[in-house]
Amino acid sequence: MKSNRLGWGFLSPTLIILAITGFLPFLYVVYIGFFDWNIFAAQKGLVYTGANNYRRLVFDADFLRSLWYTIKFTFWAVSSELILGFALAQLLTKDFPGKTFFRIIHALPLMIAPIAVGALWRLLVIPGFGPIWYVLEEWFGIEYRIGASTSQAFITTVLMDIWHWTPFVTLTMLAGLTSVPKDPVESAMVDGANQWQVYRYITIPMMMPIILTTVFIRIMDALRIVDEVYMLTGGGPGDATRYIGLHIFRVVFPKTDYGYGSATSLLTLYFTIVFCWLLFVAISTSQKNS
Amino acid sequence: MAKTTSKKTLNWIGTYLVWIVATLVVIIPIYWMFIVSARSRVEMFGAPSLIQTTFFAENYTKPLLNPTFQRYMINSVIIATSNAVLVAVLALIATYALSRWRLPGADNIFFWTITNRMAPPAAFLLPLFLMYTRIFKFGEWTLFDTRLGLILLYCVFNLPFAIWLMKGIMDGIPKELDEAAMVDGAGTWSILLRIIAPLSAPGLAITAILSWVFAWNEYLFAASLTSVEARTITTGLAEFVTVTGTNWGEMAAVAMLALLPALLFLSFVQKYIVMGLTFGAVKE
């Protein structure tokens, strides 16, 4: 009765736009990755070089270091957010007056522009008038300079990410906790299980799909962090907080070495996809088991 | 009995205490930025105080009266609004097609739209830049540094979650309504406009608002795919750090302007933010 042609017609604008801005660039980057293309070089056009760009890339210490920083950052940020978010969500499951108010306020960082989050944090840590700087320096006597100390800069970016994204984890965990049925928990309590055992054997296994989904999305987003860190530290001091997205944005992109840049982009994409795919497999396996 | 009551009270106090602390942790940085934006350069330094009685309006008026910055603001509003409208319309008709037709391969398409959102944007900077400057070129005109370029691009980030959100809503609208209207002789377009669109209006509004906010917030592509004409407020904010560097009061004021929409829309969409960020995988 209904022709499929009309259905495709409704779908086609979406597909065309996604193809132009999503799929085509992917094919293009794969293609250019095999060429030498530098508009300021003697030879202006594309020169086929086979895998030379990738050969250079696997020995590129800057690139590999920024990959390693990204993984380190992702690990610390996401694991802290999970623990904090879970604890906070646990406290929100109870009904108490003002709960809605707290929840609304808590969702605020999720809506703020990442670049503004960076600005926000920069204002907190500027030597001279930032409150965090003041407290650490005056009350605890710690010399706090994110422009000079690599470890402090790293910790500050992690803290900023925690500030920005813990609310997200809290809210998803809350959705998970409220969907856990009460009966098994209560009967386990009657049988004399303690709080820890209830978590270990009932709550967490039941929430596993949501926990993994949250981890998945958080890792994806942490791996591609750019704006906040750019605003807070600019990737410095040195390259201590130059995470992979920032590396492409600040170092690779401004150079006109398009072939090498494409190879870098593609390899970043490759690592992200493999990482996410492994997580994805873990999620679907755990879903099948539960 | 009395013991359990006191334990309960303690529990309550504990919960409140933790939540008040958590709320303060969220609020104070934003409040601090507001205070900085209300201070002149002289007031800023010294022991940080959280109390501010004067308001140094120049921090706000100077950027707002600056024609370059005005253009940034206007660009941001135009880009975010057009993107929101475009995303809402596309998501409406796309999910209508996905939910009412049995299209071969539609499940794969559905899945593919999501993978678009998962890729790291930085990896697409260079190819998009090259495509915008070299491939989409008609005579002198390129997509580079145009509002249209950014509007189309932001669809990649916003359409996946919009399709997710709208698909659930679309599947919830009973098919009998369509069929009844069809029996009455209504065409597909009039069904879409008269029945489907009004029924999914609340969902469309949420989709549009979230798309609007995400488009407003975007920085990376706005900075790399524009140079002069189509710059947005987020790039304007970043320029404060790289160019002037030290004018913190003005930077704070611009940052306040950049996060204003978040504050305005928060109470409307706070229930749906999580759904938007997880493409509907997690609902509250």
Added chain:
Amino acid sequence: MDTIMDNTPQTEETPAEFAVAPPHKTRPGFLPIDTNTFDRCFISVVCFVAIHLLWMRFIESFIPLVMATVISLVLAVIIVRWG
């Protein structure tokens, strides 16, 4: 505004995102998970790239890259056929 939530299908237990993974026929093989053809091709490509990258980094000074290609292709055939 709240009414639209009542219409949406309840997907709290299984996140919808992963429920839509294309429902192709999967079968067990020597790989630790059940896979369909697309999965096996994907795994082959991932291995292909990984082998080449590692080869270029560590082994290419001794053995040319062609060997990596041969090994990867053999591995790809094995994965697609029996994985």
